[in-house]
Amino acid sequence: MGISAHSDHGLLTLLFQNGVDGLQVMHNGQWVTAKPLPGSLFILTGDQLEIVSNGRYKAVLHRALVHGGQTRMSFVSLVGPCLDAVVEPVLELAQNDPQGMKFRGIRYRDYMEHQQSSKMNTKAALDIVRVQGDILTCESTPNSSTEADSSGYSPTS
Numbered sequence: 001m002g003i004s005a006h007s008d009h010g011l012l013t014l015l016f017q018n019g020v021d022g023l024q025v026m027h028n029g030q031w032v033t034a035k036p037l038p039g040s041l042f043i044l045t046g047d048q049l050e051i052v053s054n055g056r057y058k059a060v061l062h063r064a065l066v067h068g069g070q071t072r073m074s075f076v077s078l079v080g081p082c083l084d085a086v087v088e089p090v091l092e093l094a095q096n097d098p099q100g101m102k103f104r105g106i107r108y109r110d111y112m113e114h115q116q117s118s119k120m121n122t123k124a125a126l127d128i129v130r131v132q133g134d135i136l137t138c139e140s141t142p143n144s145s146t147e148a149d150s151s152g153y154s155p156t157s
């Protein structure tokens with residue numbers, strides 16, 4: 001099974017492959033084949049980890065290619081917060097970052113629905129929460145679930 005370039009919506013993804021190449025990760029602007037070592041698990045960083053770490057941990061862009069002749073199997077387990085959790089950068093990380101808060105808070109369920117309803121397109125889903133231009137300072141940043149709720153975000157817009 002193949003899948004086009006994307007990052008996963010959760011915190012971490014555990015991935016176990018059957019030994020047939022196909023998984024590639026973007027590294028320094030190039031696709032690199034992540035060779036499955038026998039008995040090993042791959043752990044991929046996801047979008048929620050990028051948000052909560054204020055961008056310190058980047059969600060890894062990855063894809064899977066299929067090869068004729070060999071059957072490739074991959075078992076995927078996504079680890080994420082509970083669906084109603086509002087995910088936002090850890091305050092201390094944002095305070096220590098010269099760029100301040102890089103993401104707005106969002107309910108995980110809304111983020112997931114947004115990502116699933118859009119065309120799988122690299123890491124574009126993160127743009128819905130990315131703070132652009134008007135960099136927020138930690139003092140003025142919505143940092144509670146009630147403020148995040150009133151952000152005007154709509155998963156279908």
Ligand SMILES: O=C(O)CCC(=O)C(=O)O
Nearest residue numbers: 001003008023064074076
């Ligand atoms: O086929 C793979 O190994 C990757 C699957 C994947 O990226 C996903 O399910 O999100």
Ligand SMILES: [Fe+2]
Nearest residue numbers: 006007008062
């Ligand atoms: Fe994935």
